[in-house]
Amino acid sequence: MDEPQNLPKMKKFFKIFGFVLLGVIFLGTLGFLYQKSQAKPDVFKDETPLITNIIQKTVATGSVVPRKEVEVKPQVSGIIQDLYVQAGDTVKEGDVLAKVKIIPDMVNLNAAEARVTKAKISFEDAKLDYDRQSKLFEKQVVSREDYQKAKLTYDGAQAEVEAAENNLDLIRKGVTKTSQKTTNTLIRATIDGMVLDVPVKVGNSVIQSNTFNDGTTIATLADMNDMIFDGKVDETEVGKIKEGMNIELTIGAIEHEKFDATLEYISPKGEEENGAIQFEIKANVNLKKDQFIRAGYSANADIVLARRDSVLAVPEGLLQFDNDSAYVEVETQPQQYEKRYVETGLSDGINIEIKDGITKDDHLKGPKVEPGSKDS
Template sequence: MMKLLLAAAALSGLIVLNLSGCKSKQNAAPAAEPLPVKTVAVHAADEPRWIEMLGQAEGGAEVEVRAQVSGILKRLNYQEGDFVKAGDVLFEIEDAPFKARLDSARSTRKQYADELAQAERELKRTSTLYKTGAASRKDFDDAQSTRNQKKFQFEQAKADEKDAEISLGWTRVLAPASGYASRASLNPGSLIDASSSLLATITQHDDVRITFAPSDRDLGESKVTLESAVRVFTKNGKEIPAKLDYVAKSLDPSVGTRLMRAALSADHPVIPGEFVTVRLMVDVDKQAYRVPQKAVMQRPDGTYCVYVAADGKARLRTVTVGLWEGTDWIVRSGLKDGDLIITNQLLRLQEGSPIRLSANEAPTEKH
């Protein structure tokens, strides 16, 4: 009986030990599985430093359309906002008064032409009589003076006729240059004053320029000249070739900016008044890095960071960034040459998280 009791006690103890061991195994936390990540190796290189701001397009050559004569506006001959060619008739002024003036001037010129011809004949006869002694010197001088007077009157009448003809031609207001015509400032039926009325403006589209004004703080100690690089981007991100053609020699003290202007290439899509993005090169960042934009994270305090793969773990690095360049972000500091930047799994990573490179990851190249 005693042996049976001892055996039962030993069996109970063994069962308790086995149950305790199973419970310990159940409570132990499983080891974290390394996250598969993709990386890209970064390498130091000199990168241009750009500052970015808004610029506005303006017509390089805006021409005013004004009438040379006063009168009632009769007709508008162009579609407002359309492209017009130099010499196109844009406006017509009521021409009846100018035709009447031309007719009058032409009649006066013909009258003086007849009177001049008569004076020429009289002078010729008097000259013949004077040579034969049949006319006095005074008769000859009077005939010559009359001829000269009629000649002057005829020349004046011709000038008046020409002036009336020019004025009549000016009732058709022509485009002084090719370009895009603005909205007409007067409507048909309005009285045009040649001394003050502006009818429209023409903007030459192939000479559009971009004006912008970087701040003194952004410029820092940089020396901007006409040879400095400038880049212009439309609102949809398309880059347009541009070159600086004006740099102010001083700052505007009222706003602390420096006015600059860039000329665009001839085949640009920008129209006057449009806002664009301008990048101006002000320096070169030595030993900077290009990092894919998707790998750069911004903290709540405004600083930036990336995850670097090192010794099988994800290490968080604080970085200083510049502007975007294509699909990359220029990182000025915080990295070392050859660092492996993690480009995925960013929301699941923490400082020190175990990682492994994805099996299908292509070999990293110099970025």
């Protein structure tokens, strides 16, 4: 009999409980959203000044080449008969590099042979006259003057025969009987150095250098102990450099090694390349003992424009500017900063020298720390 009377009370209880639960959930949601909407205070990374070297430099691109590089060309045209060197060999001035076999021009050969024949005929005639005049002079039949004329004609005819034969030998062989060691068929080195290239092979035809042709290159020689950096520098930087500056070379093919060089030439005239004006520069490469650089290596030259050693510096990103003045923000209390003006000096694009305004013990305001980052 009591259950029907308690049923309305239970329904009323659950109804009130449901409204209370919804109210709690609603208030909890509002509190959560409110807390989430509140911005957390910004946290900044702590930075300190550093003692470092500031080096201001510009970079020039180019290659390392020998200062003295020559192409050896033949003195006569013909065919390569022998080659005595190959690329990489070291030679001295005067060493024989190759031998050329002369292929004579038939017109010149025919004219030289005809000259020899004519010279011998003239010689035989002069000899007969000389012998006759000599006998008559011994018998005092002719005067000394006639005898001397006959002897002079005889000596001239004999010299002409020798000259004609030598000319024929030069056309046929490139050498005469009286000058075997000075033949121009032997191609000799013109400088001391290393053979960089031998672009011909045995059997190749070559031509001598003349007014209309540069001639065939037999070998390229260079002094590999005297190397220079040949590069280009932009017009915006050329006014900052001068002869005598130190250069640090980085060669792509030689890792983990630097080469010292000294700037010795700056071109007075620029050339346009890809829309920019470039000036040629040359620098003497200071090779150490037993150092060897191959010709033609590409290289980058770091030209030191200015340098400060062991100076107080900060990263350039920490600097802020107020009109023409630079300042940094120095920490006075945790995450509280004050503006402090500084006097700046040399910059290398990453760090900048601080001459006055802060000390190495100051803590500076760095970049903002994002939530979830390693620095947060």
